[in-house]
Amino acid sequence: MELSYKARRRWSLVLLIFGLPAYIAAVWFLLSLFDRPPLWLEFIIYVALGVVWALPFKFVFKGVGQADPDADPVEFEDDGLK
Numbered sequence: 001m002e003l004s005y006k007a008r009r010r011w012s013l014v015l016l017i018f019g020l021p022a023y024i025a026a027v028w029f030l031l032s033l034f035d036r037p038p039l040w041l042e043f044i045i046y047v048a049l050g051v052v053w054a055l056p057f058k059f060v061f062k063g064v065g066q067a068d069p070d071a072d073p074v075e076f077e078d079d080g081l082k
Contacts, residue, residue, distance in 0.1 A: 003060070011060045023053050 003011065027049050036042065054061070 005063070008060050008062075009064055012057075012064050015057055015060060019057075020053070 027046075031042075031045070037045070
């Protein structure tokens with residue numbers, strides 16, 4: 001099932017507003033259960049988990065920043081100003 005452009009925009013907004021903070025809180029909680037690793041390792045863990053978070057939702061975020069492909073193209077009028 002392929003999502004429409006509007007549905008992908010809405011789901012991406014929901015994921016960024018609610019999903020990402022929930023994921024950050026869950027990772028923060030899980031990592032607090034262990035002893036704190038060295039700073040460089042902690043940085044690598046957070047970066048890796050940040051990338052892992054986005055992979056399952058790649059299809060939702062793909063093309064969201066582009067113009068709506070289903071919309072009618074708008075013709076711009078030349079104002080004559082240069």
